[in-house]
Amino acid sequence: MLNTVPPHLEGLLRSGCLATGVDGAGLSILATSGAREPLYATDDLATQIERLQLTLGEGPCVDSSNTSSPVLIPDLADPQDPVASRWPVFRAEANRLGARAIFAFPINIGAIGLGAVDLYRLSPGPLTDPQLSSALTTVDRVGLAVLEAPDQYDDPSAPAMTSMVVHQAAGMVMAQLDSSIQEAMVRLRAAAFAENRTVNELAADVVNGHRHLAKETE
Missing domain, CATH: 3.30.450.40 (GAF domain)
Structure with a gap:
């Protein structure tokens, strides 16, 4: 393509x-x-x-x-x-x-x-x-x-990260990783990409306590 x-x-x-x-x-x-x-x-x-x-x-x-x-x-x-x-x-x-x-x-x-x-x-x-x-x-x-890129997620709200649940999840990931909000959003996107899911789907799991993004080991 x-x-x-x-x-x-x-x-x-x-x-x-x-x-x-x-x-x-x-x-x-x-x-x-x-x-x-x-x-x-x-x-x-x-x-x-x-x-x-x-x-x-x-x-x-x-x-x-x-x-x-x-x-x-x-x-x-x-x-x-x-x-x-x-x-x-x-x-x-x-x-x-x-x-x-x-x-x-x-x-x-x-x-x-x-x-x-x-x-x-x-x-x-x-x-x-x-x-x-x-x-x-x-x-x-x-x-x-x-x-x-929107095509990666098949979710019109994911690229701009405007969904309320995404922002809420990013705040939780920021606390989990002790990182900036920008890094937390990048990690959410990367995890969604790797799992072939929309960012909103992954964010919902984070907010509901079903998913935890661990710190990367050095």
């Missing part, structure tokens, strides 16, 4: 490309079945890269999602790169398509993995420290935008 995302999410990815000095980006999310689903790509090459990884079941985005760690490939054509050598078919096809460097980052909210973002460049070379920092900031913002 590529190219069907809210304008805000599209804008985040495109501005992230500019700040990071890359030529394009792709976004995939983890479905409740555990399968990766391409959600959006900024251009045709990014679309092909996302679909190629989905078809082959290998590539930087797949590894990044599985390990919850960035996968940085500054030169896809480098035969000595130990990471890229794990995906011989993907590397050959991505090179044929014109990609020369790929940087993949997991989308995580706490301990919950939502998917990954791929950034590609038409020329080889590593990300500079400022570019890497920009990429990480972009991915964090994309993660929050994914959680706020």
Whole structure:
């Protein structure tokens, strides 16, 4: 379902490309079945890269999602790169398509993995420290935008978090986690996403005492 995302999410990815000095980006999310689903790509090459990884079941985005760690490939054509050598078919096809460097980052909210973002460049070379920092900031913002997308919850009141029960639950979670109200709302959204429920449904369980969001262990 590529190219069907809210304008805000599209804008985040495109501005992230500019700040990071890359030529394009792709976004995939983890479905409740555990399968990766391409959600959006900024251009045709990014679309092909996302679909190629989905078809082959290998590539930087797949590894990044599985390990919850960035996968940085500054030169896809480098035969000595130990990471890229794990995906011989993907590397050959991505090179044929014109990609020369790929940087993949997991989308995580706490301990919950939502998917990954791929950034590609038409020329080889590593990300500079400022570019890497920009990429990480972009991915964090994309993660929050994914959680706020109405299609994720099939609940028109969930994205804006306007339901009274949601606000009440957020206050209870804030006390449970000893956190800010903003962090409590993020945790509610992330838990609902992971459980394939609406935020309102989960919030009702929290308010009724049927659900408790525990602190994450370090």
